[in-house]
Amino acid sequence: MNDHLTPDDHIAVVDRWSARNYHPLPVVLSHGEGAWMTDLRGRRYLDLLAGYSALNFGHRHPALVAAATAQLDRLTLTGRAFHHDQFGPFCQELAELTGTEMVLPANSGAEAVESALKIARKWAYQVKGVPDGAAEIVVAGDNFHGRTTTIVSFSTDPEARDGFGPFTPGFRVAPYGDIDALRAAVNGNTAAVLLEPIQGEAGVVVPPKGYLAEVRQLCDDSGVLFVADEVQSGLARTGATLALDHEGVRADLYALGKALGGGILPVSAVVGRADVIGVLRPGEHGSTFGGNPMACAVGRAVVRLLATGEFQERSRELGAYLQARLSELAGVAEVQGRGLWASVRIAGGGRSGREISGALLERGVLCKDYHSSLRVAPPLVITRDEIDFGVEALAAVLA
Numbered sequence: 556m557n558d559h560l561t562p563d564d565h566i567a568v569v570d571r572w573s574a575r576n577y578h579p580l581p582v583v584l585s586h587g588e589g590a591w592m593t594d595l596r597g598r599r600y601l602d603l604l605a606g607y608s609a610l611n612f613g614h615r616h617p618a619l620v621a622a623a624t625a626q627l628d629r630l631t632l633t634g635r636a637f638h639h640d641q642f643g644p645f646c647q648e649l650a651e652l653t654g655t656e657m658v659l660p661a662n663s664g665a666e667a668v669e670s671a672l673k674i675a676r677k678w679a680y681q682v683k684g685v686p687d688g689a690a691e692i693v694v695a696g697d698n699f700h701g702r703t704t705t706i707v708s709f710s711t712d713p714e715a716r717d718g719f720g721p722f723t724p725g726f727r728v729a730p731y732g733d734i735d736a737l738r739a740a741v742n743g744n745t746a747a748v749l750l751e752p753i754q755g756e757a758g759v760v761v762p763p764k765g766y767l768a769e770v771r772q773l774c775d776d777s778g779v780l781f782v783a784d785e786v787q788s789g790l791a792r793t794g795a796t797l798a799l800d801h802e803g804v805r806a807d808l809y810a811l812g813k814a815l816g817g818g819i820l821p822v823s824a825v826v827g828r829a830d831v832i833g834v835l836r837p838g839e840h841g842s843t844f845g846g847n848p849m850a851c852a853v854g855r856a857v858v859r860l861l862a863t864g865e866f867q868e869r870s871r872e873l874g875a876y877l878q879a880r881l882s883e884l885a886g887v888a889e890v891q892g893r894g895l896w897a898s899v900r901i902a903g904g905g906r907s908g909r910e911i912s913g914a915l916l917e918r919g920v921l922c923k924d925y926h927s928s929l930r931v932a933p934p935l936v937i938t939r940d941e942i943d944f945g946v947e948a949l950a951a952v953l954a
């Protein structure tokens with residue numbers, strides 16, 4: 556009976572039956588292809604959000620749809636109690652792509668981060684010799700690592716935290732980009748430093764030049780793990796396979812997610828050093844859906860796309876073009892970011908980010924506002940002409 560709803564009906568049903576933890580723009584989408592989505596009225600929209608970077612390869616990339624469809628016809632789920640023929644190849648291919656040694660599969664980004672935190676704590680007790688229960692993890696101010704109780708325990712955003720305590724202890728916060736503050740927060744009980752190499756939800760914040768290399772040095776000097784949350788910055792979004800690659804820096808553990816599922820399924824993983832992930836023994840950690848055949852088949856197809864280097868190159872080249880064009884717009888106060896990932900701060904006076912994203916919607920462009928800025932992170936399959944279409948729509952809205 557719900558199959559013939561108008562767009563307004565759909566929104567009313569959502570208002571009545573869905574939890575209110577999002578405030579979507581008033582558009583009801585039904586199809587997607589490449590960098591475009593189509594709504595129920597048949598209107599097309601350029602997607603400048605790309606599912607928060609879960610859609611790096613665009614909507615329904617043919618190679619990803621083919622891999623998912625083929626796997627649907629073979630085997631979808633086994634549980635990790637048994638081996639299946641997609642799992643080993645997925646782990647090996649993902650490790651080889653990222654230059655790492657071992658893979659722990661999971662589903663959501665938050666689950667990958669949680670898993671990395673557990674590994675770091677266990678490593679601190681078993682290898683570093685931290686007294687039982689005393690391990691600490693140092694994180695950055697304005698971090699975003701997901702929404703679980705433990706992860707919001709070390710958020711500095713009151714909206715993410717308020718009303719959700721009591722919180723998990725064992726975290727220290729140092730301002731992002733400040734190496735002296737980070738050094739002061741590290742002590743003999745520190746298991747790990749957990750950072751986003753570029754902070755996504757904080758506004759696509761690129762840290763000062765040299766900071767990430769200094770973090771690596773600090774971790775080496777202090778016997779502390781460097782855990783990089785590349786759930787959003789990774790997998791070609793910034794113009795490199797991993798955002799840390801730009802700095803020539805290696806982390807001990809990486810959390811990956813979002814684009815790893817090709818916009819089809821939730822697929823995440825912790826990848827990194829075998830002697831660190833290797834602290835986990837049978838029974839100590841797990842996930843019913845982690846590493847399932849569908850996830851591995853799609854993840855392998857994602858790895859194959861990334862191994863060509865084409866998406867990294869598109870993000871580098873088109874990203875420079877996008878950032879330059881956005882910076883020239885009247886009404887834009889500041890553009891920051893890297894590759895096809897930009898935060899556009901709208902000059903003061905007048906309309907809220909929400910009003911601007913609403914006006915963009917009217918012009919066929921889907922974009923997410925965040926405080927008084929817009930997040931621009933299109934699928935990496937976007938073309939130069941499509942970038943022009945999006946930038947010109949923004950220019951018209953800001954005029």
Ligand SMILES: *Cc1c(COP(=O)(O)O)cnc(C)c1O
Binds near residue numbers: 664701756784813
């Ligand atoms: C989105 C995100 C997460 C959480 O991923 P979910 O799949 O939403 O749980 C974690 N870390 C970063 C940096 C992210 O951008």
